[in-house]
Amino acid sequence: MLALLLQLEAASKAADDLEEAGDEAFPEHPDAEIILSFPGLGIQLGARVLAEIGDDRQRFADARGLKAYAGASPITRASGKKSSVTRRWVKTTD
Numbered sequence: 001m002l003a004l005l006l007q008l009e010a011a012s013k014a015a016d017d018l019e020e021a022g023d024e025a026f027p028e029h030p031d032a033e034i035i036l037s038f039p040g041l042g043i044q045l046g047a048r049v050l051a052e053i054g055d056d057r058q059r060f061a062d063a064r065g066l067k068a069y070a071g072a073s074p075i076t077r078a079s080g081k082k083s084s085v086t087r088r089w090v091k092t093t094d
Contacts, residue, residue, distance in 0.1 A: 022047050031055060 026032055026047040035046040053059070053066065060066040067073045074085050 019044065026050070029055065 023043055026043050031050065035041060035049055041049065074087060076085050
């Protein structure tokens, strides 16, 4: 049991060190000001968003590409003369 507690303590310390490193490094990124301008995004969540989308500005041709990557763009289905626009369903895996 003592060994497990020591491992838990080491993992907790490593997580704290990683948080400190992220708090210091993320604000220095050129896109940090833009990402932090989104409502509700702080340094930690902003760093996660940057990690998800990357910092290559040429990765997405326009905002619509980023929106589609994020799964936020609507789905348009057309068949013959009918067309419908619906929302995406978020699927999470556990």
